[in-house]
Amino acid sequence: MKRIFTWGSFALIVVLIVWGMIAAANKAERESAGVASVDQVTATDWIKGATSSPVTIIEYSDFQCPACAAYFPLIEKLIAENTNVRFVYRHFPLQQHNNAMPASRATEAAGNQGKFWEMYSMIFETQPEWESVSDAKAVFSGYAQKIGLDMTKYATDVESKEVDEAINADIKSGIKSGVNSTPTFYVNGKKINNPREYEEFKKIIDDAATTAANS
């Protein structure tokens, strides 16, 4: 009788805990429903290109990743030469890149003064210059000055909690969508294999535009 009681409570406790934790996890998931998804552009996203275009590219990227910097001119060309596409940049700074987070912060702080994309370009273009410096923050402050930001505001913003939260929201949405490397591109909500060259990327965009037009 005692044995039945002992093992009955064992089973009950373990089942209750697992069940309770699944319930808690599901509750957390519902609460995080506000996390941006890969098929939706949100009001807080950084968008470049025509606002009402049939094709949306969302990139999860890390300013310190060499491949991300390699895609930078390609993306610029895509936006410049194609009117059917808009581009969304989301932060996904990787742990092993010490200067990626400060870079993201710098762009967000510049974004507060309407110069996100200026800082974005500057940081990608100069990646080799700051990727291994110990004080990347100072380098980015220099860039902030160069693009004509209000430096008092920049200094406050770059360390602010809001900037932190904006970046973390991007990271969260990336994790939720299963992003595990950078750059990861989504075209109209679908993850694509990273194209090796411009023409390949353009074809993906054009195909997506055709599909969007036919649906």
Next chain:
Amino acid sequence: MKNLRKLLTTPLQLQQIPKWVPVVILAIALIGFADATYLTIEHYQNEIPPCTIGGCESVLTSQYAQVAGIPVSLLGALNYLIIVTLLFLYLDTKKEIFLRVPVLLSVFGAVASIGFMYIMIFVIKAFCPYCVVSAATSLSIFAVSLWLVLKSRNLSQQVQG
């Protein structure tokens, strides 16, 4: 080191152990099990648990959060589940071995916890409350176990002496 081994391989003096001790270890292990299970479920749902303080993202997505593709939280959950199961076996059969194995396991738990806390504080430099809870339960189990071993050893020396 030799002393430590002796300490751990000497059978515990069951008759001297207060009845509440295994129950306390069991209760702490259940807290640890709940915590680690939660993190494991979140991991497989590609979710990051809500953290009002700290940087759960940085910790739970870092390269240290997995060992050979297995999330550390899953290893933790299994560790706690084994401890819980053995303690129930002990409560059922009162066989000394079912208490001594969790005591031994608690050493690994404590070492792993200290290691992960070190990585969290000094390498990742972020704070993950869920991970701290797990470290606290592991270290508490170790502390109670250590007390148990020392007490039992003193008693056995008294008996022998």
